[in-house]
């Protein structure tokens with residue numbers, strides 16, 4: 001792997017310990033994956049932020065990074081953490097968890113990371129442009145920016161993305177290169193246009209194709225549909241990029257005439273839904289995986305307007321602080337039913353301490369809730385879920 005003179009100097013420790021550690025990790029990854037060199041990045045999005053998922057070992061790692069003088073060189077945002085930084089008490093979070101979680105956030109902040117803590121930073125806090133090389137962790141977000149925006153990132157892990165952010169460079173391999181962004185299978189989709197059906201489509205496709213790059217025909221996803229599909233495909237398979245005919249910016253670049261075609265229709269969608277459901281009675285309904293956009297906030301508020309909450313089932317609406325601030329009128333309506341929480345989500349918060357049965361309209365959440373949160377799951381369309389509390 002070829003390094004420039006400047007990169008070699010960083011590797012030799014001439015720019016300090018923090019930069020040296022960062023380049024060591026980026027170069028090691030590059031060697032494993034056969035990169036020829038490094039490439040400049042314009043932004044990073046970091047995961048590994050919830051105390052629930054990184055624990056004391058992760059906290060210690062971040063303390064070491066800060067002690068070694070590490071600072072990010074490019075605009076960098078942070079994925080959801082284990083709680084709403086301001087409203088954690090409403091989420092039944094133990095104080096000792098909150099104290100460690102806030103420490104993690106302050107460590108990221110002292111490295112220069114913008115701690116808005118959302119998995120949809122591309123809606124406002126961190127928006128790559130077409131052709132940008134970036135280093136993003138968070139499987140749904142990186143797939144969205146690769147596919148819907150045409151930025152370029154591999155499926156980074158938390159430490160790799162942080163190292164790239166500190167260096168301002170990542171290893172140039174995989175989805176940074178044209179040749180690896182070509183579709184490898186055609187998906188002929190036959191679904192109705194609802195958000196939930198797009199999530200189920202992503203679920204069925206991920207299971208079917210693993211880590212291949214699908215080229216969709218038959219759908220016209222907007223931002224919300226694309227983000228829920230991206231999330232589901234990344235969770236049920238490990239899809240990091242997709243194309244949609246007539247919609248995504250690189251869809252028409254590649255010759256698809258020889259590709260295998262897979263049909264996903266009503267039967268496959270129903271099978272996907274059935275496999276994700278393990279209860280019809282829930283204690284918590286959690287919406288916003290990935291985090292709710294402004295449009296979704298307006299839609300949910302209009303579904304709830306004029307209605308009254310019934311029963312004991314709690315409801316959380318998960319979004320970013322940026323969107324929560326922008327949608328204050330919707331928030332007033334939604335808060336009559338449950339908290340609009342920012343910075344976190346139903347999967348990375350320690351909900352297993354309080355709940356055992358959760359409803360969601362996201363197949364990504366439905367994949368992870370049983371294993372990461374010990375939940376039985378109701379995975380349904382939003383209108384079905386909201387019937388439980390109205």
Ligand code: F3S
Pocket residue numbers: 079080119140231288289290291318344345346347348364365368
């Ligand atoms: Fe985001 Fe949490 Fe879902 S990080 S994509 S809301 S599992």
